[in-house]
Amino acid sequence: MLRFCKIFPVLYLFLSSVLCFAQNDEKPFVQNFSLEESYTKNNEWYWKKSKPFADYWQQDVHYNIQATLNDSTQIISGKEWLVYVNNSPDTLKEVFFHLYQNAFQPGSYHDDLYKNNKTKAIYGKYEKLGLNTFVKDVYVEESSRRILLRTNMNNTILQVKLNKPLAPNAQVKFYLEFDTYFDNGGNVRRRMKTFTHNNYKHFDGVHWYPRIAVYDAKRRWDTDQHLNKELYGDFGSFHVELTLPNHYIAEATGTLVNENEVLPTDLKQKLDVKNFASKKIGDTPSVIILPNGTSKKWIYEAINVHDFAWTADPTYRISEAKTKKGVRCIAICQEESAGGWQTAAQLTAKIIETYSADFGEYTWPKIVVADARDGMEYNMLTLCGGTSPSYTSLFAHEVGHMWFYGILGSNETYRAMMDEGFTQFLNIWFLEKNRKNVKSDLTIVSPKDANLYYPYLRSAVDASQLPLNTHSDQFYSQIGHGGGYGTVYYKTGTMLYNLQYVLGDSLFQAAMKNYYYQWMFKHPYPEDFRNSITAFVKTDLSWFFDQWIETNKTIDYAVKKVKRSDSGFYNITFSRTGRMQMPLDFTVELKSGKKISYHIPNNYFVKKTEAQVLDPWIGWDKVRQNYTAHIKTDEKIVNVLIDTTYRLADINQLDNSLKPYNKLKFDNLKYQPVNNRYYQEYWRPDVWYNAVDGIKAGLHYEGYYFKRDHFISTTIWYNSAIGETDNQPRKEIFMDYVSFMFKYSNPLRKIDDNLSWYYDTRVLDGLGLIETGLIKNLKNNHSLNLNYKHFVRYRERDMTYLLYPELWNVNKRNETINLDWTKKYNRLKSSGQFNFGLRTSGPFSDYNYATLKPELLHNINLGKLQFKNRLVGYYISGTNVAPESQLYMAQANPEEMMDSKFTRSRGFVPEEWLGFGESLNHFHHGGGLNLRGFSGYLVPAASNDTVEISYRGFSGAAYNVEMDFSKLVNFKPKKLARYFFLATYLFFDAGTIST
Numbered sequence: 001m002l003r004f005c006k007i008f009p010v011l012y013l014f015l016s017s018v019l020c021f022a023q024n025d026e027k028p029f030v031q032n033f034s035l036e037e038s039y040t041k042n043n044e045w046y047w048k049k050s051k052p053f054a055d056y057w058q059q060d061v062h063y064n065i066q067a068t069l070n071d072s073t074q075i076i077s078g079k080e081w082l083v084y085v086n087n088s089p090d091t092l093k094e095v096f097f098h099l100y101q102n103a104f105q106p107g108s109y110h111d112d113l114y115k116n117n118k119t120k121a122i123y124g125k126y127e128k129l130g131l132n133t134f135v136k137d138v139y140v141e142e143s144s145r146r147i148l149l150r151t152n153m154n155n156t157i158l159q160v161k162l163n164k165p166l167a168p169n170a171q172v173k174f175y176l177e178f179d180t181y182f183d184n185g186g187n188v189r190r191r192m193k194t195f196t197h198n199n200y201k202h203f204d205g206v207h208w209y210p211r212i213a214v215y216d217a218k219r220r221w222d223t224d225q226h227l228n229k230e231l232y233g234d235f236g237s238f239h240v241e242l243t244l245p246n247h248y249i250a251e252a253t254g255t256l257v258n259e260n261e262v263l264p265t266d267l268k269q270k271l272d273v274k275n276f277a278s279k280k281i282g283d284t285p286s287v288i289i290l291p292n293g294t295s296k297k298w299i300y301e302a303i304n305v306h307d308f309a310w311t312a313d314p315t316y317r318i319s320e321a322k323t324k325k326g327v328r329c330i331a332i333c334q335e336e337s338a339g340g341w342q343t344a345a346q347l348t349a350k351i352i353e354t355y356s357a358d359f360g361e362y363t364w365p366k367i368v369v370a371d372a373r374d375g376m377e378y379n380m381l382t383l384c385g386g387t388s389p390s391y392t393s394l395f396a397h398e399v400g401h402m403w404f405y406g407i408l409g410s411n412e413t414y415r416a417m418m419d420e421g422f423t424q425f426l427n428i429w430f431l432e433k434n435r436k437n438v439k440s441d442l443t444i445v446s447p448k449d450a451n452l453y454y455p456y457l458r459s460a461v462d463a464s465q466l467p468l469n470t471h472s473d474q475f476y477s478q479i480g481h482g483g484g485y486g487t488v489y490y491k492t493g494t495m496l497y498n499l500q501y502v503l504g505d506s507l508f509q510a511a512m513k514n515y516y517y518q519w520m521f522k523h524p525y526p527e528d529f530r531n532s533i534t535a536f537v538k539t540d541l542s543w544f545f546d547q548w549i550e551t552n553k554t555i556d557y558a559v560k561k562v563k564r565s566d567s568g569f570y571n572i573t574f575s576r577t578g579r580m581q582m583p584l585d586f587t588v589e590l591k592s593g594k595k596i597s598y599h600i601p602n603n604y605f606v607k608k609t610e611a612q613v614l615d616p617w618i619g620w621d622k623v624r625q626n627y628t629a630h631i632k633t634d635e636k637i638v639n640v641l642i643d644t645t646y647r648l649a650d651i652n653q654l655d656n657s658l659k660p661y662n663k664l665k666f667d668n669l670k671y672q673p674v675n676n677r678y679y680q681e682y683w684r685p686d687v688w689y690n691a692v693d694g695i696k697a698g699l700h701y702e703g704y705y706f707k708r709d710h711f712i713s714t715t716i717w718y719n720s721a722i723g724e725t726d727n728q729p730r731k732e733i734f735m736d737y738v739s740f741m742f743k744y745s746n747p748l749r750k751i752d753d754n755l756s757w758y759y760d761t762r763v764l765d766g767l768g769l770i771e772t773g774l775i776k777n778l779k780n781n782h783s784l785n786l787n788y789k790h791f792v793r794y795r796e797r798d799m800t801y802l803l804y805p806e807l808w809n810v811n812k813r814n815e816t817i818n819l820d821w822t823k824k825y826n827r828l829k830s831s832g833q834f835n836f837g838l839r840t841s842g843p844f845s846d847y848n849y850a851t852l853k854p855e856l857l858h859n860i861n862l863g864k865l866q867f868k869n870r871l872v873g874y875y876i877s878g879t880n881v882a883p884e885s886q887l888y889m890a891q892a893n894p895e896e897m898m899d900s901k902f903t904r905s906r907g908f909v910p911e912e913w914l915g916f917g918e919s920l921n922h923f924h925h926g927g928g929l930n931l932r933g934f935s936g937y938l939v940p941a942a943s944n945d946t947v948e949i950s951y952r953g954f955s956g957a958a959y960n961v962e963m964d965f966s967k968l969v970n971f972k973p974k975k976l977a978r979y980f981f982l983a984t985y986l987f988f989d990a991g992t993i994s995t
């Protein structure tokens with residue numbers, strides 16, 4: 001007996017009695033399953049007929065499952081016979097089964113992972129009770145006896161002790177019964193699912209039956225708990241009889257044995273997707289088969305598969321196409337999607353033909369693409385979604401999995417790169433082959449860049465990235481694709497394009513095909529892939545695979561200099577600043593426009609190339625960081641470009657040509673795609689106004705490389721005096737006629753991967769400012785910002801800009817050194833940050849003071865309401881405190897007001913809103929103690945016997961609360977939402993200040 005859940009013994013007893021009853025009712029031992037006997041004889045792809053190496057072995061499995069779906073209780077009940085053949089050299093005393101669905105219940109390993117990632121798992125009615133896949137007893141069948149086995153359940157792993165040891169080459173037949181519960185009440189993404197649409201129920205039966213774990217030569221038993229990542233299974237045969245309510249249309253792994261019975265020609269014609277071409281999403285589906293309380297049995301058989309999945313929906317409509325080699329490509333969609341699924345079967349055939357031609361033949365008889373609100377692969381079956389043509393990439397991905405996951409059955413839980421990465425590569429391969437505009441235009445972001453290179457190049461510079469050779473559950477134990485898990489997709493895909501670059505196109509494809517045929521219907525690990533490619537190419541590739549799979553080293557080459565030597569020769573010097581070595585392709589552009597290609601191998605292997613092959617550049621890391629190519633030419637070299645095929649995944653391509661590229665564009669404020677091939681620059685006009693300068697007509701410029709390096713943002717204004725209200729005499733060009741601001745920031749990766757610096761300078765609205773600092777990001781969202789800042793208002797005229805001129809001194813340099821430590825946090829229902837700021841005056845300052853400021857911002861998310869808290873303390877001490885940097889009771893101090901274009905000068909905020917007096921005013925700029933009730937109010941403060949009035953001070957503390965209901969009551973004009981919106985909130989502030 002198995003206890004599936006310790007907390008519910010009563011329910012468990014109830015269920016077992018139901019099952020015992022059911023068992024007495026049926027005829028035992030009816031199975032004379034023939035697939036397993038014919039499996040090896042008639043199977044040309046059986047692994048023993050083409051072992052990858054002499055002593056390779058893998059286990060064989062033969063499943064026979066009879067299952068019935070109750071669509072109202074949403075339970076599928078099954079009986080499972082499994083013949084298990086031990087081909088290993090070991091004698092087995094126990095076996096293990098995966099009950100994947102048990103991951104989705106309270107108290108599971110997966111549940112624990114959710115909790116520790118501060119994510120709330122909500123469970124449906126069955127899940128709450130721990131009802132996922134329930135296995136009652138496990139037996140061994142021997143002739144006409146059933147022997148009950150001892151079992152031990154640990155969440156998703158069921159350990160089964162054999163009644164007697166299973167010797168090498170012996171086999172055993174298991175029998176078990178199970179119930180698997182479909183639940184749609186939770187929030188945890190489950191692939192096995194049901195949903196209702198237009199009053200019809202849809203079912204996806206995946207990872208739904210007890211599946212024996214793989215016993216392989218590398219790891220022996222695979223007992224990894226299921227954490228909603230990847231899967232692994234033994235190859236063999238499946239005979240599955242699925243009994244469904246009569247009106248469901250099903251598809252599944254394998255050949256539909258009784259097609260004539262369940263899908264006779266006349267019914268198939270009625271279900272033809274062409275009949276529903278005009279259907280729209282949400283349209284009521286037609287009734288083709290009336291539910292009548294009876295059921296239909298769908299019988300499927302498959303060989304050379306390692307899993308069996310099915311999908312069923314009363315509104316499935318069918319189309320079919322065949323590949324040139326005769327593979328049946330079946331597309332089934334819900335009737336409401338039929339308008340967008342007219343060519344789904346043809347697209348699938350095209351994908352199958354592309355991969356077959358380029359990477360090895362598809363060897364199963366059929367493939368199904370199903371419209372199932374998903375994106376997931378099973379043997380011969382993909383559960384997809386979307387409509388034409390946006391589903392193309394998803395199809396290309398899921399169908400690609402038939403090669404890597406399906407036919408090559410790697411342990412993807414252990415190394416997800418083996419299926420997800422290779423599949424992502426095929427996915428992009430298909431999109432690249434079928435893209436319309438394949439101009440060699442620098443500005444076009446191709447599918448390869450968008451889906452592989454850019455995500456890879458962005459993450460490659462992050463020192464915390466784990467190498468590809470990481471267990472899929474161990475990417476910092478994050479859920480979903482967090483923790484750098486995405487790297488298994490895009491880094492692997494990028495690696496394969498780089499392998500193509502290294503080997504040359506034809507050898508790469510031949511080696512990939514060889515790997516596929518060598519490991520077809522077997523279980524390759526990363527080392528098997530490496531060995532296969534190396535053996536085929538017959539050269540050392542350990543330098544390549546070690547770098548890409550075992551490390552997070554990056555590629556960075558540069559064209560360093562080009563120099564004419566005496567007699568019609570040029571010396572072109574390249575440098576390698578990244579730690580990864582690769583061979584180098586480069587192109588020389590001559591003055592006449594002629595282009596010549598060269599290739600520098602990095603060892604004695606030379607790829608097939610049209611380029612002129614130069615001496616090898618042997619070196620890595622700190623060994624031979626430079627290389628000089630000696631090029632014969634009488635013509636002037638105008639440019640040198642590294643790898644014009646853009647496959648070399650160089651993290652910084654700005655230095656990959658003699659002349660770095662940049663492109664200046666008008667900034668239309670729309671989203672601009674990022675590009676790694678040139679420096680992106682944008683300009684736009686900028687108009688502002690203040691009371692002293694009048695209308696400021698300006699030009700704004702910003703630039704960056706790959707939205708990662710060399711950020712520049714600068715604006716320069718001509719102060720027209722039009723509309724000025726001050727009549728101040730104008731004398732100096734800078735300050736009076738021209739204002740500007742300039743900002744630059746860049747990472748300092750050469751020193752530290754998490755360090756960057758910035759420089760900020762302004763001559764604007766009477767203020768001259770310089771600030772420069774270092775930002776260091778530490779682990780766990782901690783960061784440090786150390787900066788030097790100084791600013792001054794030189795002249796009396798510069799004071800006239802100020803909203804509060806009396807709060808600033810003329811020609812006094814306020815120079816400070818500041819250190820801020822910030823910790824950000826994100827919890828289940830709250831988020832915020834703690835900041836601790838220290839400031840001291842610099843050596844050339846006209847003031848002398850120090851500030852200490854702890855501040856906590858804590859937001860509590862109550863659905864549509866945001867509960868915002870701020871706790872702040874100030875301590876300012878010194879003999880000479882700058883008035884603009886003091887603590888203000890109701891608002892930001894004048895120094896902070898300089899950071900906002902609205903408050904750095906008069907002219908925007910109406911004058912009558914300003915000033916301090918005996919009544920409140922309308923103007924408020926957040927900051928200081930933020931006691932909003934005192935805006936513009938001179939607060940009487942009792943000290944001893946006298947009453948002083950004030951609005952600023954030196955130390956204090958405050959607590960500010962806001963109940964923000966902007967999500968309930970909001971005003972966000974669509975087009976202007978970026979600039980204006982109305983926040984609605986209630987606030988409460990309390991604080992104390994000492995003057």
Ligand SMILES: [Zn+2]
Nearest residue numbers: 397401420423
């Ligand atoms: Zn995938």
